[in-house]
Amino acid sequence: MQFVEFGSFRSGHRLQWWNLLTILEMDSLPIHEESVAILIMHALLQLGPNEMDQHPSDYSWCSESHQQLLEDHFVDEFILRLNHRLDDCELNWHNELVLVLVTIITMRIYTICKETQEDRVKELILKCRKVGEKWIDLISEGIQSLISSDLKEVNTLREKMVIIAIACLLTFSTHPERMHCILSSDAHMISLLRAVATRHNNLTLNKHQANSIYLVKTLLHWSEHILVTIQPSIAALLKRNSYGSLNQFSVIYWAYISNRTHFDGKWKKRKTDLYDGWYDGQFESTKISIDCLKGTFLVNGVTVGF
Known part of the structure; x- marks a missing residue:
């Protein structure tokens, strides 16, 4: 039965979201397995085909593969199951790929859905995070x-932390x-900083590199792309909030000042380049x-935190 579900999942670009909804409802495919996660990711990130309509609508930018996400009742069903x-x-x-996949599905819905569903999907995003x-x-x-001495188990756990941190970055x-x-x-900025620091630290410390797995390597590249593209948003938020989140994160991350109730780092952006x-x-x-x-977190040019 699983073989049939797997093989027919992408049979028709208009059916893929319906098939995914069925999988979530019936639990007919093990979404914690790498092969299933890759299959679903390919469907979620499909670009086309574009609608060949002589009378384009306000949503003509949305390809035929994802038009179900413009229907509020369909999004409601997904929110419930997710x-x-x-x-x-x-x-x-233990099933970190489940969190990754749920997050990817949620973010895809959030990116495409109508404004009427924006707040509800946002709540789900923050829940994933x-x-x-x-x-x-x-x-x-x-x-x-x-x-x-139990290095193998430690490295396995660090690999899981890398994947979970990537899931947080996907939000x-x-x-x-x-x-x-x-x-x-x-609070959002601190969540971002914690995730990117966790990814960095555990990749550095892990003796068995997590990116040897195809899916993890793909997710790492994706998270790097996300971080690059959101740097202008980060810069604007930090400046607007007087770099308060950098102060708070420093107190959390650097043990030397962890007992301070107030810290002002007098932060400045190093370069004018937004990225x-x-x-x-x-x-x-x-x-x-x-x-x-x-x-990376440096104190006098030396890495701290792990």
């Missing part, structure tokens, strides 16, 4: 409890017109630098 999926896996961080952050905290605690993957809803506050991610601050005589693109 919420159930998140609830089912919230306490189980919250679950990912919770899993990262749980795995971090698990790593600390392991003996240092920022939409077009600029809707970015203001999901990257609009210091450069470096920001430099000062703590007493110490220079602090954060790269919002790569996730």
Whole structure:
């Protein structure tokens, strides 16, 4: 039965979203498996075909493959089922690909759906992000409890943290017109910084590189693309909020100042290039630098945090 479901999933570009809805409802394919995740991702990211209509509508930009997402009742059904999926896996961080796939589906819906559904899908996005952050905290605690000699298990957990951090970064993957809803506050910015730092640190520490897996390699490239494209939004948000989120993140990340209730790093963007991610601050005589693109945190030019 699964073979039939897998083989027929992409049979007709107008049917793919309906097939996906059926999979989520019937649990007919194991979405935690890499092959299934890749199959679904290919369908979600399909570009065409474009509608050949002599009378173009306001939504003529949307290809035939994704026009179901312009129907509110169809989006309602997806929100319901995706919420159930998140609830089912919230306490189980072992199936990290489920979170990745639910996040990708949610972001695709958010990017295409009508404004009438924007707020509801936004709530689901923030829920995906919250679950990912919770899993990262749980795995971090698990790593600390392991003996240092159990490197294989530690590396396995670090690989999971990389994938979960990517899932968190995917919650920022939409077009600029809707970015203001999901990257609009210091809390959102801190979530972004935590995710990019987690990805960077665990890739650096993992002896068995996670990007040896095809899907993970693809997701890594995708997350890098997302981070590049949202740098102008990051710069605007940081400037608007007087770099408050960089102060808060520094207190969270750098143990030396973690007991401070107030910290002002006097941050400045290093370059005028909107797509450069470096920001430099000062703590007493110490220079602090954060790269919002790569996730690097430097104190006097030396990496800290792991």
